[in-house]
Amino acid sequence: MTVSAVLSLLNLASVGVFGIVLSAAFCDLEWTRQRKGILAVSTVLMLALQAVVSLHWGTSLARYLYPVITHLPLFLLLAVLTGKWLWPLVAVLTAYLCCQLRRWAALLVIALFPAGGTVLQDAMELLVTLPLLAALVRWCAPSVRSLSHSPLSLQLQFGIIPLLSYAFDYFTRIYTDLLSSGNQAAVEFMPFVCSLAYLFFVLQTNRQQMLRSQLEQTQNSLNLQVAQAVREIDALRESQRKASTYRHDLRHHLQYISSCIENGRTDTAQDYIRSVCREIEASKVTVYCENEAANLILSAFAARAAGCGVDFRVRSALPQTLPLPESDLCVLLSNALENALHACQRQNAAGLPAFIETSAYEQDGRFFLQLANACSTPVLFEDGVPVTRESGHGLGVRSICAIVEKYGGIYSFTQKQEQFILRISI
Structure with missing residues (x-):
């Protein structure tokens, strides 16, 4: 060989x-x-x-x-x-x-x-x-x-x-022997495949980059809203703590008022009573359910709705433990209620009735939320999700969708009979 x-x-x-x-x-x-x-x-x-x-x-x-x-x-x-x-x-x-x-x-x-x-x-x-x-x-x-x-x-x-x-x-x-014989199709085939592969790679890379940018934008929005929600909860907890302090110190307040009355200083007693009432009312947190975070957020928006002349009704049966963390619950409730309140403010500006109805409960380990608000203005939908052409708006809806999809839940946005209804199941 x-x-x-x-x-x-x-x-x-x-x-x-x-x-x-x-x-x-x-x-x-x-x-x-x-x-x-x-x-x-x-x-x-x-x-x-x-x-x-x-x-x-x-x-x-x-x-x-x-x-x-x-x-x-x-x-x-x-x-x-x-x-x-x-x-x-x-x-x-x-x-x-x-x-x-x-x-x-x-x-x-x-x-x-x-x-x-x-x-x-x-x-x-x-x-x-x-x-x-x-x-x-x-x-x-x-x-x-x-x-x-x-x-x-x-x-x-x-x-x-x-x-x-x-x-x-x-x-x-x-x-x-097509390649060695110089057949034109054989010679040009692999350059042709390389050009197609390159174009496909460019398109795929651009698509992935756009998706990544959208996800990063959504994530940044969620992070900002979570931080805001945490700050609001901390502020509301502080208000609740002050209210508890006032209730604890009620005996001292009554003693002071009694002393003023005994000494004929009724005007001073009346002024003191009014000041204490104002401070207690400002820090009031209504108990809607067992869940502390939900109570604090619902209470805060109830106060804002009252200040705007919006009828605010809540039916809630949420336990302390839910199938989603407190931060995500805050983002869901805050965004949903914020959007509803903005719609009701537009209703008030147009001289139309304004109301917000919130229903939330937990059943068989799932979280359910329905929020209905007055909305006479037609809403633009794309793929079942409300959209807006206004710059800087629409992040709340995207945040809601992102959180629901994160847990494999379902959501629906509908408008009928001058009402806008959001339904969430997680």
Whole structure:
């Protein structure tokens, strides 16, 4: 056997090991001793089959039959080990695509030393196989493996280029001579695929960037509103604490008033009574339900509604513990009531009736909220969600939707009979 034939056979074996190991590294598997043993035995069997075909019929036929004697068994083996079918196929095709790196390293040397011919090319491919395999397994394989948990649509997108490269390589270089004969379609095919892939990548990147920007904007809005809601709750808690202090000190107030009356200072007593009443009324928190946060927010908006001349009615049966954190409950209630109050203020400005009706309760571990308010102005909806063209508005609705979707709940916005109704279930 000539040196050229030996190098060609060794190169065929090395590319087989390269592809098998890299395909296995691209699959997200815990490589136990048993699985490593299965892979090692399978590798030996596939290499033996390649050697038999090469020695009896030549390496050209071995390369011709390579998809059947190597790639198909490797795909079936990885499919059985992983319990999946799509990702093992993507892994095998991607590993085959990475074999181009070996070929290009050898072609670079051939370009510098053209007299070496195929012998030098096989030798260089053999030489770079192990270092290149180690580098790909160390730095590239973890990133490729992480994509195996992506949705099937993303896995298909990732595998389309390796699939086209695989089909192009075999049908234009191994099964036919279209590429070497200079067929224009064959020569231009991969540049065409690259241009399409680049445009698709640009469009996908732009779409993802827009979604990311929208999510960041929504997140920033939520963070600001949560901070505001927390500040409001702290202020209301302080007011409640002061009211508790006044109730605790009621005996001292009564003693002072009694002393004023006994000394004939009735005007002073009346003034003192009025001042105490004003302070207590200012810090009044109505008890609507057991949930402290809901009480504080409902109480604050009840006071604002009273100041605006809006009829404010509440039916609430919320326990202290709800299926969502206090911060998200604050954002939901505050945004919903804020929007309703703004609508009622427009009703008042137009000389129309203004009211807000809030119903909230918990049942079977789910939180339910319905808020209805007067609204005579037609509301613009897009995909069932109210929208506004006014700058700086609409963040409240987006915040409500984001929180409900965060917990897999449902929401609905409707307008009928000059009422706007929001329903939430989480």
